[in-house]
Structure formats: structure tokens, C-alpha cells
Amino acid sequence: MRTLLPFVKQYKKELILGPFFKLLEAVSELLLPLFMAKLIDQGIRSNNLTEVYHYAFIMLIMTLAGLACVMICQYYASVASQGFGTELREALYKKINQFSYKQLDDYGADTLVTRMTNDINQLQNALAMLIRLVIRAPFLSIGSVIMAFYIHPKTALIFLVTLPIFFLLLLVLMKKTIPLYKKAQAKTDELNRTLQENLMGIRVIRAFAQQSNQTKRVATNSDELAATSLSAIKISTLLNPLTTFIMNIAILLLLYFSGKEVNIGNLQQGEVVALVNYLMQMLLALIVVSNLVVIFTKAATSANRVTDILDLPIEEELGKRTHETIIDTHQPVVLSVDQLSFQYPNQNGWTLTDITFKANVNQTLGIIGATGSGKSSLVQLLPRFYEWQKGHIHLFNQDITSLNLDTLRHPIRLVPQKSSLLSGTIRSNLLFGKNDATEQDMWEALNIAQAKEFVEQLPEQLDAPVSEKGDNFSGGQKQRLAIARGLIAKPALLILDDSLSALDYKTDLQLRQALKQQLPNTTLIIISQRVHSIKQADHILVMDNGQIVGQGNHQTLLNDCATYQAIVASQEQTKEEASYE
Incomplete structure (x- = not known):
């Protein structure tokens, strides 16, 4: 009381x-x-x-x-x-x-x-x-x-x-x-x-x-x-x-x-x-x-x-140390994860076990694996949505447990699996990603996210209404608007957690190419169950049962990783996909 x-x-x-x-x-x-x-x-x-x-x-x-x-x-x-x-x-x-x-x-x-x-x-x-x-x-x-x-x-x-x-x-x-x-x-x-x-x-x-x-x-x-x-x-x-x-x-x-x-x-x-x-x-x-x-x-x-x-x-207060710290983003290694293990509260068994990898500046890191392999759980630890039990995570060579949460999350944007838009307008949703965004910033973000064309066709354009959860847009349109909201601030680290799943192969490819060309200082992490979405990544992690069972580029994994080979084999290349290679 x-x-x-x-x-x-x-x-x-x-x-x-x-x-x-x-x-x-x-x-x-x-x-x-x-x-x-x-x-x-x-x-x-x-x-x-x-x-x-x-x-x-x-x-x-x-x-x-x-x-x-x-x-x-x-x-x-x-x-x-x-x-x-x-x-x-x-x-x-x-x-x-x-x-x-x-x-x-x-x-x-x-x-x-x-x-x-x-x-x-x-x-x-x-x-x-x-x-x-x-x-x-x-x-x-x-x-x-x-x-x-x-x-x-x-x-x-x-x-x-x-x-x-x-x-x-x-x-x-x-x-x-x-x-x-x-x-x-x-x-x-x-x-x-x-x-x-x-x-x-x-x-x-x-x-x-x-x-x-x-x-x-x-x-x-x-x-x-x-x-x-x-x-x-x-x-x-x-x-x-x-x-x-x-x-x-x-x-x-x-x-x-x-x-x-x-x-x-x-x-x-x-x-x-x-x-x-x-x-x-x-x-x-x-x-x-x-x-x-x-x-x-x-x-x-x-x-x-x-x-x-x-x-x-x-x-x-749930973290170990949360000092106010300025992040030096001028570092060659953006993200470093070392021997990370994690389990959800009140759950038996480890969700992630001994995860180790690095992501460098302007590098695209792909993460692929079956449903329940721990992909989304991994990226939710990067902004410290959950606390892990073993291992270390460093952002720009700084232990993220030493960072104030606002400081930590400022250079990171995570676009989650479920594209949740807020009721209001397209403009208000984009401003949610960057409070002081200009119209030029908004159109640039929409263009990179391959959403500019359909937004321009709306009578109200940026002021077009968005219903609760964005249900007045299709799945692909919602994903592109959510991605535009995530990248409008041009973050140092952009994480797309299966955020391309509703896009066709052509739009998927164009969006990834635009990200690479127009955001040269952004490190990109793409989580996907589609080989097509991550095969061009600089480095790929293959996950299974909460562990990394393979690392390397597409060709290396095809030669050395049985799990990756099985995934590729299960997704035989269609004519549509091949036409956009």
C-alpha cells in the first residue's frame, strides 16, 4: 500500500x-x-x-x-x-x-x-x-x-x-x-x-x-x-x-x-x-x-x-551491470558472441548451447534452421530481451551487460517474425522508427523496403490509415512497412527475424540488394527458413536443436554441412527462384 x-x-x-x-x-x-x-x-x-x-x-x-x-x-x-x-x-x-x-x-x-x-x-x-x-x-x-x-x-x-x-x-x-x-x-x-x-x-x-x-x-x-x-x-x-x-x-x-x-x-x-x-x-x-x-x-x-x-x-535492475556507456561504432567487429548458452525460465533443457560467432561491419549474416532450432531465441538475446545463463555477447567490443539498455538498443533494430503495425497512419508508424524522420527519410526507407510503389498508389500516401495490427494491408505489404520502419534510422545492426517470408522471390532479392547498396554502414542479420533469402550472405550459421552445426558461405556449407545440404535438398529450386538468381 x-x-x-x-x-x-x-x-x-x-x-x-x-x-x-x-x-x-x-x-x-x-x-x-x-x-x-x-x-x-x-x-x-x-x-x-x-x-x-x-x-x-x-x-x-x-x-x-x-x-x-x-x-x-x-x-x-x-x-x-x-x-x-x-x-x-x-x-x-x-x-x-x-x-x-x-x-x-x-x-x-x-x-x-x-x-x-x-x-x-x-x-x-x-x-x-x-x-x-x-x-x-x-x-x-x-x-x-x-x-x-x-x-x-x-x-x-x-x-x-x-x-x-x-x-x-x-x-x-x-x-x-x-x-x-x-x-x-x-x-x-x-x-x-x-x-x-x-x-x-x-x-x-x-x-x-x-x-x-x-x-x-x-x-x-x-x-x-x-x-x-x-x-x-x-x-x-x-x-x-x-x-x-x-x-x-x-x-x-x-x-x-x-x-x-x-x-x-x-x-x-x-x-x-x-x-x-x-x-x-x-x-x-x-x-x-x-x-x-x-x-x-x-x-x-x-x-x-x-x-x-x-x-x-x-x-x-535485472541485468548484471548497467552503466551509462557511449558505444564506439567505429569498430571492425560489430557483434561477437562467445560460448553462449540460454534456457527460458521454468523450462527444462537448454534452448541454446555453446553459440559462438562474429559479424563484421557491412557484413550480411544469414541464420537458417528448422522451426524450433533457436534462431529467434538467439537474436532476442542481442538487445537483452532475455538474460542468458552462460557466455558473453559483445557489441562493438563492449560487453552488452555493461551497457545501459537504451544505449545498447539505440544502434540495433529488430524486425520480428510477426509484422505488427500500430494503428494510425503509415507516417506515424515510420516516425515510430525515427522520431525526427523527414518525408525524404520516409520515402527513402520505403524505397529500400520495396514499399514505395504501393504506398504511392494509395490516395493518402504517407497519411494512409493503418488499422489495428495493420490488418488493412496484405502480409507482404505489412512486412515491407515493418522493415521500412526498422531501417529508417539506418541502424548499425539490422536484424530481420524471418521478416521476408511473405515476399515473393523477386521482391526478396531486390530488398536485400537495396539494403546492401544503400546502407553500406549497416550490418545485416537475416533469419530465414528459405535458402534463397540467405544464400548470398557473407557468412551463414546453420542451427539445429539450439546449436550451430555449420558455419561458412553457401558453397562451403554445401560441401561440408549435412544439415544445410538436407535443407537445400528439401527446397528444390523452382523456375521462379532460378530466374532471379
Whole structure:
């Protein structure tokens, strides 16, 4: 909870003034029954219109003053809760952006989305209720008892009998509902996970005609959430009717005993009305207290889930050493990997074993291997998306574990397997690769990526809209736009992780030739399962089961590497491919 205090402290004024004005409103509400009693006893019973008007005017003024206080309190509560929620959500998003790949894998997108939306909404609601009701409700409950004793101590004993009965009822209900609310939040995470998986994989689901099965899966998760929530609601809804029952019994007892007191002249009719009002105020305030317990219980669970994220060490702290260091890019060896071994967290066996290779300036390094051979895992270690267990990686002769992550990643651009474009425009996506890119830079990048022609044909050209994930473009167009975004900054090291797979042979060849000719200072790493895409590389790594089983150029590997020979043999050269050699 301490983690959240800095976000709350920014609203000290609202946290003080909001409850203060709500307290003033509660004072006016406590005094109203007393003035009503005087209006009845001194005005109506005596046929004294002056007294009736006098006390009616006082009650009107107090009502209007109470209304003004409520409005002021509501304003402060809204400012504080919305501001708190906005800043907390921004801080949470910023923290998630610093997550390592391991942390992202550990949590998953579904629970992170739930924590940024539902959990923060719960905390916002709790803060608003803290300002509006936390002082008012207990004050009204205690104040009603005090005012009842002020009017008639003997009859007010009924209040003291009613309180423990109500609290016993509240304790029993809370004991049953609190675990159910926690379970419901876990079920919400589960449902969000299932929905996200289905929405992201909807094409695969349709391709395998699994709509019915997945619909049943979503329905099952939804039914489990509904059942858990319904169980909690069924128990919670008992509170109001049972409280009303207790209140009605208490009112009957109050009327019975106060009637006797009226008959013997110890109590007046107006005071009986005031006592009934105070009894109702007390019990209704206690219902509010019980609802606050539910709200704060949910908020406590949400606070733990949010602080769990905020208290995690940032990605920088996960490394060994992260000093600010300037990279000297004027080195002949761009990348050096020495005896590198790596395994994913919570996974048995090594994903990569004893990987050693070098890449020089302006060299094209090809990496080929079967699916699951460790190609993508290898290149994800270069920007330190994951931490490895053995070996060393040097960038321009500097150990990358000694570099600040921003410093390390600045000269590197990785275009991943899945070409993910951001919703917006082509221009905004290119600016994502280089914030200060000019239009000339953009067209140059598009030209190298073989995307200029189709972008020029769009009515809006650079300002053409890009839908979520770039789904309004074909697979090949998305890959070329993603590559343009990666190379627009002219990085020292450009990594294409199977980013040419959707391109035809002619476009693939033209793109690689353009990269070589127009980015002379860029070292290129191409990962591919197609021999055609890497056969012209200066140096090729052949990977199998997380190991390098062959290194050299195309001809050397054809002579010496059985795995490479098998790959080449399985991809017999087509007429189309041969025509572009």
C-alpha cells in the first residue's frame, strides 16, 4: 500500500476539504430531526404558525447548506479519484513498458490489461468513497446514538441493543462474501485471457473450424464468473432486507416504549418522530459502512495486484551491470558472441548451447534452421530481451551487460517474425522508427523496403490509415512497412527475424540488394527458413536443436554441412527462384 501513497498525497487538499464538507452535511442531517421535533411540539401542537415558519425556514436553510456541502465534496472526490486513477494508470503502463520479455511472459497480457482497467477502477471508486462516506457514515451512526440519548436516554437503549445484532449480521455476511469477491476477480482474469486468445487467433480458429468449441470455452469461463459473482451477490443482497427487518423491529419497539413515555408525559410526539428518524439514520449509515467494507475489500485485492507490478524491479535492475556507456561504432567487429548458452525460465533443457560467432561491419549474416532450432531465441538475446545463463555477447567490443539498455538498443533494430503495425497512419508508424524522420527519410526507407510503389498508389500516401495490427494491408505489404520502419534510422545492426517470408522471390532479392547498396554502414542479420533469402550472405550459421552445426558461405556449407545440404535438398529450386538468381 505504501507504493500508492505518493499518488494519493498529491490530492491532500481534496482529501481534507472533501470529508470536511461532507462532515458539515452530516451535522446538518443530524440536526434536522431535532428541529423537526421542535416544529411539531412547539409549532403544530400549539397551532403556532410563527414557530412552524421559523423552524421550517431553519430546516430549509440547513437542507440547502447540506446540498451545497455535498456538491463541493462530490467535486473534490471526482477530482481526486479521476486524477489518482489517471496517474496510476500511466505509471503502471510506463512500468509495464520496462518489463523484460520474461516478465511479460510471466504475467501475460490478459492480467496486465485487467490490472490497468478493472483494478484501477476499483481503486478509483474506493478513493471516491473514502472522501464521500468514510467519515460521514460512522459519524452519522455515532451521532444518531448520541442525539437519541440527548432526547431520551431510556428509550435510546434500544439503539444499543440494535447495534450488536447488526454488526453480527454484517460479520457473518462479510466472512462469506469476501472470498467470493476475490475468486470473482481471478475468474475475470481467466475470462479475459480466453477472450484475448480467441480474438487474436480468430483466423486460426476459423481455419480449423473450431468456432463451436471455442464458443463453448468462452461460455464456460463466462458461466463460472457469473456463478461466482452471483453467489457473492446473493449473500450481499441479504444485507438490505435483513437490515430493514431489524430496523422495522427496532422501530416497533421504539414506538411501543416511547408511546408509554408519551402517556406519562416524559416524552413528546415530536421527539418520538426524531427518535424514529435517528434510528433509521443509524441503520442506513451502518448499511453504508457494510457496503464500504465490500468496496474496500475489493480495492485491497486490487491494490495488491497493482503494487505487485509497480514494486517489481525495472528491466535495468535485472541485468548484471548497467552503466551509462557511449558505444564506439567505429569498430571492425560489430557483434561477437562467445560460448553462449540460454534456457527460458521454468523450462527444462537448454534452448541454446555453446553459440559462438562474429559479424563484421557491412557484413550480411544469414541464420537458417528448422522451426524450433533457436534462431529467434538467439537474436532476442542481442538487445537483452532475455538474460542468458552462460557466455558473453559483445557489441562493438563492449560487453552488452555493461551497457545501459537504451544505449545498447539505440544502434540495433529488430524486425520480428510477426509484422505488427500500430494503428494510425503509415507516417506515424515510420516516425515510430525515427522520431525526427523527414518525408525524404520516409520515402527513402520505403524505397529500400520495396514499399514505395504501393504506398504511392494509395490516395493518402504517407497519411494512409493503418488499422489495428495493420490488418488493412496484405502480409507482404505489412512486412515491407515493418522493415521500412526498422531501417529508417539506418541502424548499425539490422536484424530481420524471418521478416521476408511473405515476399515473393523477386521482391526478396531486390530488398536485400537495396539494403546492401544503400546502407553500406549497416550490418545485416537475416533469419530465414528459405535458402534463397540467405544464400548470398557473407557468412551463414546453420542451427539445429539450439546449436550451430555449420558455419561458412553457401558453397562451403554445401560441401561440408549435412544439415544445410538436407535443407537445400528439401527446397528444390523452382523456375521462379532460378530466374532471379
